[in-house]
Amino acid sequence: MVSGMKYLQTIDAVRRWREGCQGKIVFVPTMGALHHGHETLIRHARRIAGKGGAVVVSIFVNPIQFGPKEDFSAYPRPIESDLEVCRRAGANAVFNPSPEEMYANGRSVFVDEDSLSTTLCGRSRAGHFRGVCTVVAKLFLIVSPTHAVFGEKDWQQLAIIRRMVGDLNFPIKIIGSPTVREKDGLAASSRNVYLTPEERSLAPKIHDALVAASHLKSPESILRAVVRDISKIPGARIDYVEAVDAATLQPLKNRATEGRLASAVFLGKARLIDNIGLPPLS
């Protein structure tokens, strides 16, 4: 255990800890392999919780949100350095359950969002958001937070969690936190470690392509420009590039409303996702 911060591995232990809490309980769900993007989220949570409140971080590589050919086994799990990040950022407790603690054999109840999940990453990652919604709903019921912080880097996930909390009446305020980037513009991600040095030097060009196109007038011209620029990156393979309405995630028709420009691109072994705002043009 890291001193001054509770390290909790069972649901019972979280519930007992929670009973002793007062004020705001601000929750940051993660899969660990924490980087400075996560650290910013935890610090954001700390500010919301204030002196009297508590910040709880979960670290759980959720098996049911990975497809059979995805990187569940390879996903990095550096628990000691993760605990150090949580402590440094001001967390009061870390929940780090085993898969067995979270999922009983013979389980048959899942949480399925079936509108926002059908676009963007939902198309190429069948069952991913069902896994995400199920684990986040379970974590919400275990931790019982007043607030939960999610990164805008996973814009679709944030939109789906907002919808789930609305539709299922979870009494939890969802807070979006802006994407944290490396100096060269690449969105910080636990999966960036999969990049070779050469791929790492090319990866920021994806964000460059999104930013350059975001000034264009029509969604069609934006998409054409992004596809053209990303196709020039050696070894890059586009999974999708889409301009969508920021809330409904449906294709953006024009620049009169708030949009989001989102991409998923394979670079070597890594699948890199990113998104930026498309504010309405006056």
Ligand code: AMP
């Ligand atoms: P993960 O561990 O990748 O599941 O992410 C846990 C939380 O951290 C999610 O809410 C992510 O959106 C958020 N997150 C991950 N990377 C970043 C980043 N670069 N900037 C902001 N939030 C992030």
